[in-house]
Amino acid sequence: MATRTARLTQAPPDGRVASVRGLVRSFGDRRVLSNVDLDIARGEFVALLGASGSGKSTLLRVLAGLDGEARGEIGVDDAVAVSFQEPRLVPWKRVLANVVLGLRGPDATDRARAALAEVGLAERVDAWPLTLSGGEAQRVSLARALVREPGLLLLDEPFGALDALTRISMHRLVLDLWDRHRPGILLVTHDVDEALLLADRVLVLESGRIAHESPVPLPRPRHRDHPDLVALRAVLLRRLGVTPEGTA
Numbered sequence: 001m002a003t004r005t006a007r008l009t010q011a012p013p014d015g016r017v018a019s020v021r022g023l024v025r026s027f028g029d030r031r032v033l034s035n036v037d038l039d040i041a042r043g044e045f046v047a048l049l050g051a052s053g054s055g056k057s058t059l060l061r062v063l064a065g066l067d068g069e070a071r072g073e074i075g076v077d078d079a080v081a082v083s084f085q086e087p088r089l090v091p092w093k094r095v096l097a098n099v100v101l102g103l104r105g106p107d108a109t110d111r112a113r114a115a116l117a118e119v120g121l122a123e124r125v126d127a128w129p130l131t132l133s134g135g136e137a138q139r140v141s142l143a144r145a146l147v148r149e150p151g152l153l154l155l156d157e158p159f160g161a162l163d164a165l166t167r168i169s170m171h172r173l174v175l176d177l178w179d180r181h182r183p184g185i186l187l188v189t190h191d192v193d194e195a196l197l198l199a200d201r202v203l204v205l206e207s208g209r210i211a212h213e214s215p216v217p218l219p220r221p222r223h224r225d226h227p228d229l230v231a232l233r234a235v236l237l238r239r240l241g242v243t244p245e246g247t248a
């Protein structure tokens with residue numbers, strides 16, 4: 001586990017892939033993250049909700065090592081991978097080359113092929129990114145993240161731009177991949193149902209800190225009509241300032 005930022009203490013104890021204390025991030029005079037404390041255990045699936053502009057992507061970028069301006073104690077696993085809402089594929093490289101990009105070792109191509117097979121794209125290794133559907137492009141992005149065998153996988157609204165059916169199949173795929181590889185996951189999403197169907201724990205970012213936390217101690221696959229999920233959904237929606245249907 002590597003630690004970073006100007007004011008770091010020691011690396012987090014074993015068993016955690018992320019450990020953050022007192023994280024602060026400002027843009028000019030505006031303090032977006034004012035005091036974030038967060039732990040993610042190895043193999044834990046955590047979802048992060050919050051109003052638009054509350055700082056979810058900012059937090060994810062800090063954990064990804066893409067923001068050198070944050071202050072606080074930040075310990076993150078050495079192997080971190082990110083998948084964004086836009087798959088961010090290099091358009092002039094074929095699918096396989098996109099997944100190989102930046103990989104080291106003589107078996108890099110074989111590993112990339114295996115990762116593409118895992119996400120169901122063995123037949124599309126020679127395709128150009130622009131010929132892929134949104135769901136396929138997102139699966140390439142997942143393969144590119146997973147081939148690095150991350151201890152911490154950061155997902156920034158990876159299903160946000162997909163249609164409802166594709167989103168459901170992506171949920172299944174992510175759970176399946178998580179089950180097989182067991183990275184710690186931080187999923188940033190706007191979708192309360194998505195968070196409840198996938199995560200072990202749902203967090204709400206508010207006023208620059210983690211203001212609420214709901215464990216979701218239910219086996220998967222989960223059904224959205226399960227009474228415990230219905231109750232948790234109501235709690236989270238209220239927390240997010242939305243009145244759940246039928247309770248107004």
Ligand SMILES: Nc1ncnc2c1ncn2[C@@H]1O[C@H](COP(=O)(O)OP(=O)(O)OP(=O)(O)O)[C@@H](O)[C@H]1O
Binds near residue numbers: 027054056059
């Ligand atoms: N590079 C930047 N420069 C200035 N302000 C920024 C920068 N990055 C983010 N911000 C501001 O920080 C705040 C939090 O942004 P962030 O993207 O983290 O929010 P978010 O919770 O992910 O929002 P959304 O749900 O709408 O994607 C916003 O007000 C945004 O304008």
